[in-house]
Amino acid sequence: MLDLRSFLEVCKKEGELLELRDVDWDVELGTLTELLAEKGGPALLFDKFKDYPEGFRVATDMYTTVKRFALAIDMPPDTNGLEIIKKWRAVDFEPVKPVEVATGPVMENVDEGEDVNLLKFPVPRFHERDGGRYMGTGVAIIIRDPDEGWVNVGVQRVMLHDERTLGLYISPGKHNAIIREKYWSKGESCPVVMDFGPTPLLFLSAASHVAWGISEMEWAGYLAKEPLEVIAGKVTGLPVPANSEIAIEGEYLPPDVESRKEGPLGEWTGYYGGGERSEPVVHVKAVYHRDNPILAGTPPIKPPNYAFAVQVRTTPLLWNELEKAGIRGIRGVWEHGAGGGRMLTIISLKQEYGGHAMRAALTAAGSHAAGYMSKLVIVVDEDIDPTNTNEVLWAVVSRANFEDSVSIIKGCWGTRLDPALPPEKREKGDLTHSVMIINACRPFYWKDRFPPVNRASEELRKKVIEKWVNEIPLLRG
Ligand SMILES: Cc1cc2nc3c(=O)[nH]c(=O)nc-3n(C[C@H](O)[C@H](O)[C@H](O)COP(=O)(O)O)c2cc1C
Structure with missing residues (x-):
């Protein structure tokens, strides 16, 4: 070794x-x-x-x-x-x-x-x-x-x-x-x-x-x-x-x-x-x-500069835990660097039933791999790349209807390291915090009526790329 x-x-x-x-x-x-x-x-x-x-x-x-x-x-x-x-x-x-x-x-x-x-x-x-x-x-x-x-x-x-x-x-x-x-x-x-x-x-x-x-x-x-x-x-x-x-x-x-x-x-x-x-x-x-x-020495440094090693170590084990808990259809799991590789989890999945996305979010918030100091869990549909922050934020503002899509879970696994832990709770020795879940998937029960995405189909894109790629090298890759 x-x-x-x-x-x-x-x-x-x-x-x-x-x-x-x-x-x-x-x-x-x-x-x-x-x-x-x-x-x-x-x-x-x-x-x-x-x-x-x-x-x-x-x-x-x-x-x-x-x-x-x-x-x-x-x-x-x-x-x-x-x-x-x-x-x-x-x-x-x-x-x-x-x-x-x-x-x-x-x-x-x-x-x-x-x-x-x-x-x-x-x-x-x-x-x-x-x-x-x-x-x-x-x-x-x-x-x-x-x-x-x-x-x-x-x-x-x-x-x-x-x-x-x-x-x-x-x-x-x-x-x-x-x-x-x-x-x-x-x-x-x-x-x-x-x-x-x-x-x-x-x-x-x-x-x-x-x-x-x-x-x-x-x-x-x-x-x-x-x-x-x-x-x-x-x-x-x-x-x-x-x-x-x-x-x-x-x-x-x-x-x-x-x-x-x-x-x-x-x-x-x-x-x-x-x-x-x-x-x-x-x-x-x-x-x-x-x-x-x-x-x-691996001294902590302000996120996201220090996060990759934590992301790599947290993400795979959370993915395993979700699958073990029976959550199907996972396309990707990502611990975002801004959360130090721990506080901000994104899960991308193909919804199969009502509550599927929430089940994944609650499992992540309660997991061994990512539950500690988990602050924000975002679940997105399978067409969103969880590692792409802009795509994730686009899904959040376009697919979530916040009065229905946001849940706050109290009393979660926290630590005195939490900078936002209120002084009164800290003094009482209550180190728990709340986790916000954003279900940014298309609402399951009317997802088939959700407006289509304004993007050329894969077939059309492929056809156009094939036709133009020699003249426009930027289309390559
Ligand atoms: C550089 C670094 C420093 C860490 N410092 C601490 C620490 O001071 N206290 C702590 O409880 N966890 C700390 N951790 C996190 C734990 O190592 C991590 O949660 C680990 O999985 C705990 O082991 P366990 O799965 O056996 O509980 C640190 C992690 C890294 C990478």
């Missing part, structure tokens, strides 16, 4: 990597990451930070374009978004279990107990208003369900508190949040492994809404068609990815035992919605890293 440094080598060969030196880890690195992501620029690899040894590196902007996402998952560089979505749907998924190996590159350097010092890594503070340095944004958090035995992997932000302490924020409802409670409710700490330089497929799988009970390690193995290599952690017994750049083992303490201020961090919504709060911490017992380690 392609590890992080091999992936960056592939990027370099493809002209998709910019190597930079002498950049300040304090906001300069984050600002360059933002500026170049906005321009669709290359992946970035930073080295030679002031007061740090040469070779202690940070990589960012790795998965921000379709081309690099394809390279990261070992697909040809010219693969288009839809082909990636099809692969990510993993319709014939069979778990490919990780294999345990005695050791691996991540064990080239081992610091245990008193020798643990996380400050040895050039951890960035990404944005000006961030409350601290974030060691984990491109991270994979590995936790075992104590009742069911399977290992869940998620991406959750990790703040650097001091040499041996990290803050880990997990939103309610996420699998790692459900699992940690199983330890905490018994007054126990939750053993955890954090992979701060994960292989691209493990990171992208961990960031996807893979169903409960399926380990993202097995999902990554399935996508790579080869198992992930892991080493049994000495402290926790959890699997430590052997080809990781930097990994730690630690104890995630119940919040009443220890909590510290966490945040703010510039978030994927494009705001600082989460603010600063008390959050539980991880005591780090061991640090493993390769020679010349690379810390992976």
Whole structure:
């Protein structure tokens, strides 16, 4: 399975990597990451930070374009978004279990107990208003369900508190949040492994809404068609990815035992919605890293610049969930970039019965893949391309009759990251929000009387193109 440094080598060969030196880890690195992501620029690899040894590196902007996402998952560089979505749907998924190996590159350097010092890594503070340095944004958090035995992997932000302490924020409802409670409710700490330089497929799988009970390690193995290599952690017994750049083992303490201020961090919504709060911490017992380690950074950037990787990971799994729920006739599903790849869902389908479109919308709003922070779900007919914003908006203003076509569903799966969460609800601890559904399909019961679209038929267009294409090259393609 392609590890992080091999992936960056592939990027370099493809002209998709910019190597930079002498950049300040304090906001300069984050600002360059933002500026170049906005321009669709290359992946970035930073080295030679002031007061740090040469070779202690940070990589960012790795998965921000379709081309690099394809390279990261070992697909040809010219693969288009839809082909990636099809692969990510993993319709014939069979778990490919990780294999345990005695050791691996991540064990080239081992610091245990008193020798643990996380400050040895050039951890960035990404944005000006961030409350601290974030060691984990491109991270994979590995936790075992104590009742069911399977290992869940998620991406959750990790703040650097001091040499041996990290803050880990997990939103309610996420699998790692459900699992940690199983330890905490018994007054126990939750053993955890954090992979701060994960292989691209493990990171992208961990960031996807893979169903409960399926380990993202097995999902990554399935996508790579080869198992992930892991080493049994000495402290926790959890699997430590052997080809990781930097990994730690630690104890995630119940919040009443220890909590510290966490945040703010510039978030994927494009705001600082989460603010600063008390959050539980991880005591780090061991640090493993390769020679010349690379810390992976995927700091959130204001939408839509950051969204592609989220869109690709959310869209296919939502599509699967809709079909599993029995929603037929789906032509396409799209998580719009303006919603950070999550808040704005568009579904295109061929209506077969009254209520078909609403069934799809309600399923999406309640799904695991896209339900979290879902704000707006738009359903359009099958002639509308859900990835084309202008076509979608045309359908909304022309086919919806708003007094009948809009529904607002209250009490949905939200988070304190929601910038629009009213202060009173936030103070009460009520993090739910409402989802607006726009049924922008032709009304089912009189769709046959709906005015025809003012567009030449496919047959006529084909005929005219064939006749004129040599004289008007613009007609080609
Ligand atoms: C860069 C990045 C940062 C993320 N940060 C967080 C976070 O701080 N807390 C969180 O709960 N989810 C965060 N997520 C989203 C989760 O990784 C995602 O919802 C994942 O599917 C959760 O795993 P689960 O399916 O095992 O619940 C982040 C995702 C990415 C890509």
